[in-house]
Amino acid sequence: MKIGFIGLGNVGGKLSGSLLRNGKELYVHDLNVDLVADKLADGAKAVSGPAEMMRLCDVVITCLPSPAASDAVMQEMLPEVRPGKIWMEMSTTDEAEVKRLGALVIAAGGAAVDCPVSGGCHRADTGNIAIFAGCDRATFERVLPLLTTMGRRVLHTGDLGSASVLKVVTNYLATAHLVASAEALTTCAAAGMDLNTAYEAIRISSGNSFSHETESQVILNGSRDISFTMDLVKKDIGLFQDVADRAGVPLELNPLMIAMFDDAIARYGERELSPNIIKRLEEATGLCVQAPGFPSEMVDDEPEEPGYEVIPKGAQRAVG
Template sequence: MQVGFIGLGNVGGKLAGSLLRNGVDLTVLDRKPDLVAGFAARGATAAGDAAALMRGCDVVATCLPSPAASAAVVEEMLPEVAAGKTWLEMSTTDDAEIRRLAALIEARGGAAVDCPVSGGCHRADTGNISIFAGCDRATFERVLPLLKLLGRRVLHTGPVGSASVLKVVTNYLATANLVSVCEALVTARAAGMDLNTAYEAIRISSGASFVHETEGQVILNGSRDISFTMDLVAKDIGLFQAIAERTGVPLEISPLLNEIFRDGRARYGPRALSPNIIRRLEEATGLDIRAPGFPPELIDDEPEAPGHEVAPAGAARPVAAR
């Protein structure tokens, strides 16, 4: 199987690296020539454009920063789509837009899967990230061997668009937890608590969370480096708010989070690392929320292992019609 990958940024480059590391015949494309050259030096083939990539590959994955970027790439690839071609959309995107683009792919005989990832860049780098996959069951079973090379836990979420909804839901929860972790650490420090002790108290208690144990470490280190920026957070929580408005859910926390990150982007710039949202509280209190002994970046110390499908709790794993 010839696989193409478009978008070699913070997440996409690590996902594509997992394919290359596992011996997949890989062709790559990115608007930054140095990223393409780095993959070519490791054995990948460089593509000239998106149309050529789709023409020469059985499966093309995209991991791009915005719905508009994904739409532009699909429009370029579309004339080369035919029966037997599959598009994997691994970006975090709008569910309505992914359904629109999937319909274009399917109209030409191809298959489309929205399969965003969750778990952080450090897990994308080791193949231990989680993957949501929205598509019909037969397509899911066809692409599952490839998804199991890209990630550890793979969940079939339902039809195209469902994975994108759930990805936005999980990113909203992570953002809400990031802001609450920032508030907790600043308040603990203001109350005179040792931050190393405060971190450990939260970690072993009912306040524990994935965000605290990962992003909390680089916040306390001072690097705030999770390879994710405020503009991307703003996009994701904006998509979540849009779903709520479309479905008539009167949210209370979400509008406040959107305002917090609008202010963060205005203060520190759209490309500021997202944990730097804590600087709003550091500046307001005059406190320095750093502590010794924490790493400057996240490293996944879980050994890489073969991926597997995850069945929803309380539900039998579905099978494709034969």
């Protein structure tokens, strides 16, 4: 099977690396020629653009920074879509947009999957990240071997678009946990608590979260480097707001977080690292919320393991 991968940034570069590391025949494309060159050195092959990639490959994966970027790439690929071709959208994108583009692929005889990842860039690098997949069951069975190569836990979420909804839900929760952790750590510092002890107290208690175990560490180190920037947070929680608005849910917390990140972007720039949302509190209090002994970046120290399908509680494994 020939696999194409478009978008070799923070996440896409690592996911495509897992495919190469596991011996897949991979064609790559990105507007950044240096990122392409790195993959060619690892054994990938280059193409002239999205159209040639769809023409050559059985499966084309996109992992792009915005719905607009995915649309632009799809417009180039669509004339080359034929029966048997599969488009896998691994970008964090809008449910309505992935349904619209997927319908175009399906109308041309192909198949479409939205399959975003969750769990941090450090886990994407080792193939231990979680992957959601929205598509019909037959298509899911076809792409499952690729998904279990790129990720450890793979969840079939339902129809096309369902994975994108759940992805922005999880990113909303991660953002809420980040903001809460920033407030908690700053309050601990202001109250004179030892921050190493405060970190452990939160970690071993009901206050723990994935965000605390990762982002709080790089906050306390001072690097604030989680390979994720404020503009991407703003995009993700904006997409979550769109889902809630379409469903008629009167959110209260998310609009506050959007306003907080708007303010932070105005102060520090849209490419500022997202854990530096704490800088707003550091500036307001005059505190430096840091402590010794924490890493400057997160590294997945778990060995790469074969991926598998996660079956929801109370559900039986579907038969393709």
